[in-house]
Amino acid sequence: MLDVVALLPFVLAANLDSIIQTQRCRLILSFHRLPSQSILRPEIHKVMDLLERSGGNFLHGLYTLFLFTKSDIPLVIVPSLIIAYAAAGPTDPVALFHAFLWLELHLLVFEIKNQALGIEEDRLCKPYRPFVSNRASLKYAQHIYIIALATAFCYSFYHRLQLVTLMYFFGITAHNELELAKIAVLKNILSGWGYACFAWGSMYIIGHHQPLSSTSIHAVATTFLIFSLTGHAQDFRDRSGDALMGRKTIPLIYSQRVARASVVLAMAALTYGLLRRWSPPPLVVGAITFLFLMTSVLFSVQHSEEKDRKNFMWYEMWFICAHLLPIFERYRAQNM
Template structure:
């Protein structure tokens, strides 16, 4: 809605359904292939907890994936969904998520596709504007360069299955300070690019410094979970900023 502007209820609901179908497609397959990891670090998830059997989850994955493609065909977004489905297969079935860069890069493709599809539907099928294209590309780059923030809380589960993430292959101080520095650089760049109001800029900077400082100060798993929450608030704010450029352009 930041990129498309206010939309009608029907378009919102159609976009919401499109997004949820694609999210579920990934989540189901991710929890099937990551079952052993989830048993260690996220035992409450449905498959790891035994509430859904793997064969049933596999059937559900196929059904939801087919619905995602059908819903995309209805909205003229088959290319978007095709890119997304290829990324899912590479991430899960091909095991490319075990590599630190490919994990973040493939995750960024997911972010790009989520933004792409929902923006088009909210905007009643109109092509993406230049601001939207820039904002969605930046969303992908943000996740590629800082998405390993989620890996700190999962490092013991990742180590158990042999996944190589940055928190596991780099010295703790280096990887944590570099993440904080990347967030500072991104914060300064996005404030310069999108020119949000002063108060919003200060909030964005405060979330950046809070998250970065927390990652640096406390290395415990529980602290990393909380730090990741602050990171997500920073990331969400970053995704709100292009709205100010769109409003300024339309004024």
């Protein structure tokens, strides 16, 4: 369901395009039924051109926004919505969509600035991104960033989340402009800070603006710890890009054995701690333990960047399942 929500704006865009094309066809039929000398023929022709341009420009713009955050859907959008729903749900589709939109706006603010500063890395690793593929002009990057930031602040004001957005803004400024992300340990902590903000805001919206419960607060701490301790798992697949940008990530400054062991040990500690804290049923315990073991074995045995890109899927599944665990505490509380 969450994947559907995450892609809902693009489904709506496709429907809008269908509506535009339908109306255009109707206008074409009307156009051909008019007498050849009718004074309305030029006007209808103008309307048809306007509809075609408007629909095309809208879809192009929406798809460009999607490309800014495309790579973050499985690792940011989905886990953030999952942990928010698990801790603060159940909710209604409208609140879930508001939470998605709030997340997307804040993620867009980060990605616009981050991608504007990382053109060479994206040219090597993610050539589909808007700036490097020339879908969006780098000349207007700062303007787009300011508009996105202002929109995010306004939307947060609507949801009474100004403090969260302000904390998030300080974090992404430290990450991007101050370049603290080039320091290996701080990169993970700053990313964990961002995840905590995502979870906090999403929970507050999904919970219909009620104060966060103790379960929700612990869930926010959970997402911060998970990424702060294991976030560098994603850096193994981007070693060439990080080296090009001069970043000092853990996979680059330590030997492969040490760097990979740090992920495995952190995942082991987190898996044990999270299972103890949230007490899921045995089947879930077995599933998360299996995902941890698969990730650990593949990360330890296969060291090529290409293999890391493929094996990262196992980490993503473990990461997403770990974010689902708070739902069991909420379920037990509701059935007491």
